[in-house]
Amino acid sequence: MSLSARLAIESPWITTDIVNIAVLPYLAVRYGVDNIPTTAVNRRKACVGVLAEEEFVREIVTCGLR
Amino acid sequence: MLTEQHRLAIKDGLRGLTNPVTLHYYTPDVASAATLLERALLEEIARGSDRVRLEVLADRWDSAREDAVGIARTPAIVVSGERDYGIRYYGSPDGYELEAFLAVTRAVSDGRSGLAEASRAMVARLTGPVHLEVLVAPT
Numbered sequence: 001m002s003l004s005a006r007l008a009i010e011s012p013w014i015t016t017d018i019v020n021i022a023v024l025p026y027l028a029v030r031y032g033v034d035n036i037p038t039t040a041v042n043r044r045k046a047c048v049g050v051l052a053e054e055e056f057v058r059e060i061v062t063c064g065l066r
Numbered sequence: 067m068l069t070e071q072h073r074l075a076i077k078d079g080l081r082g083l084t085n086p087v088t089l090h091y092y093t094p095d096v097a098s099a100a101t102l103l104e105r106a107l108l109e110e111i112a113r114g115s116d117r118v119r120l121e122v123l124a125d126r127w128d129s130a131r132e133d134a135v136g137i138a139r140t141p142a143i144v145v146s147g148e149r150d151y152g153i154r155y156y157g158s159p160d161g162y163e164l165e166a167f168l169a170v171t172r173a174v175s176d177g178r179s180g181l182a183e184a185s186r187a188m189v190a191r192l193t194g195p196v197h198l199e200v201l202v203a204p205t
Contacts, residue, residue, distance in 0.1 A: 002200065005145075005174075006179040007181070007198070008153050009153075010179035010181055011196075013193070013194060013195055014195075014197075015136065015151075015196075016198040016199075017138070017155075017200070018163075019199055020156060020158070020203070024157075028201060031199075037202050039198055041196060041197070054182070054184060057185040064192050
């Protein structure tokens, strides 16, 4: 299951868009996507590829606290 | 095109939902082949459980309404349960994404993230809005 959706359920501060790049290809260009999935946090590229839960959450929270 | 395999996966994936889930489907007033397929999939998902309700909003773009909902364009799918958790899908949750979408639907119904305690503790440190965009591939 999408970890980003789990995070959105967990915290009222978090929202998530799960985007098929075929329908919004400009986002792939904006974030320089060269691997899937790619996650952006507050419009900055943050994580690439499938990460373990702990690593993913740490990256998201670290970016979110900047 | 929906297959028997889709229907079985949907029935199986939605079995035993605890609380109601609403799928709001914001789609343009002029349908396309892609939106018709996406709508057919969502209708099948809504048929898969009496706890899932599909609401189709096939209207012209209404920027005030869309701003209030927090969607950037249509078509978009908003998955909400007891509250709106801020989960939006752009693009049909078909193929490999279907199982993930059904899992999200189950978690929204349950109202629990299922994250590990350490993850929940990290998330609790947040003090401001965090918007995630997860880019996935078409299948």
